[in-house]
Amino acid sequence: MLPNVKLTEVTRDDVDRIAYWLRDPDVSSRWFGEYAVGDPVHPAYEPEHMVEASDTEWSNVFHQPYRKIYSIYTTEAQHIGEARILRNENAPAEISLLIGRKELWHQGFGTAAMLLLLEQIFSDTNATTAIVEVPSTNTAALGLFEKLGFSHRQTRQVTPNLQILRMSIKATDWLNPSSTSKQTSLPGITITGSPSTGSYEIASQIAKILNYQLIGETAVTKKLQERLGCSERELDTFIDSQKSVINRFLTKMITPHEYSPTHDFGYPGTTPRYIHNYDHLTPQPITKTLYQDKLGRVIRQLVNGKNSVIHTTTAHLFVPNGSRNLRVLVTGSDRVYVDRVIAERKWTTDDWMQHNQIVKSEIRKIGSHLLDADPLDPSGFDLVINLERIPSNLVPQMVADSLPAHAPARGDVVDRGKPLTV
Numbered sequence: 232m233l234p235n236v237k238l239t240e241v242t243r244d245d246v247d248r249i250a251y252w253l254r255d256p257d258v259s260s261r262w263f264g265e266y267a268v269g270d271p272v273h274p275a276y277e278p279e280h281m282v283e284a285s286d287t288e289w290s291n292v293f294h295q296p297y298r299k300i301y302s303i304y305t306t307e308a309q310h311i312g313e314a315r316i317l318r319n320e321n322a323p324a325e326i327s328l329l330i331g332r333k334e335l336w337h338q339g340f341g342t343a344a345m346l347l348l349l350e351q352i353f354s355d356t357n358a359t360t361a362i363v364e365v366p367s368t369n370t371a372a373l374g375l376f377e378k379l380g381f382s383h384r385q386t387r388q389v390t391p392n393l394q395i396l397r398m399s400i401k402a403t404d405w406l407n408p409s410s411t412s413k414q415t416s417l418p419g420i421t422i423t424g425s426p427s428t429g430s431y432e433i434a435s436q437i438a439k440i441l442n443y444q445l446i447g448e449t450a451v452t453k454k455l456q457e458r459l460g461c462s463e464r465e466l467d468t469f470i471d472s473q474k475s476v477i478n479r480f481l482t483k484m485i486t487p488h489e490y491s492p493t494h495d496f497g498y499p500g501t502t503p504r505y506i507h508n509y510d511h512l513t514p515q516p517i518t519k520t521l522y523q524d525k526l527g528r529v530i531r532q533l534v535n536g537k538n539s540v541i542h543t544t545t546a547h548l549f550v551p552n553g554s555r556n557l558r559v560l561v562t563g564s565d566r567v568y569v570d571r572v573i574a575e576r577k578w579t580t581d582d583w584m585q586h587n588q589i590v591k592s593e594i595r596k597i598g599s600h601l602l603d604a605d606p607l608d609p610s611g612f613d614l615v616i617n618l619e620r621i622p623s624n625l626v627p628q629m630v631a632d633s634l635p636a637h638a639p640a641r642g643d644v645v646d647r648g649k650p651l652t653v
Contacts, residue, residue, distance in 0.1 A: 237347075238347055300314070315328075316352060318352075324361045382400070421542075422561065425562070427564045437631060446533055447542050451529060474600065533546075544607075545597070563620070616629070
């Protein structure tokens with residue numbers, strides 16, 4: 232698994248650390264090198280100067296709509312680097328990325344940060360192309376961008392000893408990364424199945440055959456919690472609130488709304504004018520729109536970031552249309568699996584059938600009320616396998632053989648999540 236990182240607003244302490252990191256030639260050479268006088272190059276600002284800059288100058292550098300500068304932090308609140316997105320209207324988005332802590336190089340932090348940046352560019356803006364410029368000596372960064380689907384477009388000679396390679400990726404190639412990359416990357420696979428099918432065991436076998444990473448519902452939920460900034464209990468409470476008409480109505484009624492003194496003529500002065508200054512301190516309530524957006528981002532990052540088998544009931548709903556990722560539905564009844572569960576739980580057949588129906592109903596409720604789709608609708612899949620007609624032990628190889636013929640075989644998998652750091 233790639234490490235978890237987040238993009239945050241830059242602070243003066245962050246800039247001070249950037250200045251310190253860039254004094255190391257190993258770090259500055261992976262960024263943009265050094266000027267002729269020996270000072271490290273920073274393309275957006277002068278770090279040592281900005282530490283002491285006025286608030287006005289700080290705002291001019293870090294709060295421009297065409298330029299977004301982020302600090303890269305781990306989930307343990309450790310500052311590890313910086314990223315920048317430069318975007319003029321109708322122009323490609325230019326990205327730069329630095330992991331400044333040398334002890335964290337080659338551990339996947341650069342890959343994880345770049346995935347967040349690309350997701351932001353192609354999901355939140357109308358940009359159709361992203362561009363990076365990389366020193367020709369930074370082979371780790373070049374390898375990372377090639378694996379993500381970037382292709383080399385131009386070479387620029389900065390100094391007699393330094394070349395900058397300009398690489399780009401289109402939004403369509405990001406959604407379908409193997410279409411233009413020189414290094415073939417296998418598509419991801421989503422597996423969906425009702426409780427009676429033993430679909431998780433099937434997904435596990437597929438992952439072993441292809442040397443893929445297996446990602447289950449728990450891992451997806453954990454990443455979703457991180458995106459939403461909520462606890463497991465808060466997420467469960469929200470999902471439960473969407474399963475009935477009454478609960479959905481109550482949830483909508485208690486969603487925080489803006490106070491207006493016109494609603495209370497007797498006390499117009501009791502609410503301070505500046506109360507909205509504290510909005511950023513209040514956790515953002517989970518809504519249906521926010522849930523869909525964050526879950527979609529999690530799934531797209533997983534299918535684009537690593538050759539993986541994702542076993543959930545809803546991941547296939549967020550696989551980009553037109554991509555090579557394979558969506559598989561497992562149906563029918565695997566009697567061996569059912570008999571085993573009945574024996575373990577000391578159930579009767581009727582108990583199992585009732586449990587199965589309840590789980591299916593819950594899945595469809597979540598899909599209908601949260602995702603606006605039926606997760607078990609066969610029309611939403613590329614491959615539907617009925618275990619009443621096909622033995623379950625044949626299914627894993629059948630799914631593996633369904634991948635595009637030009638993909639590398641088994642052990643030759645190109646791992647796009649392989650730890651590489653820029």
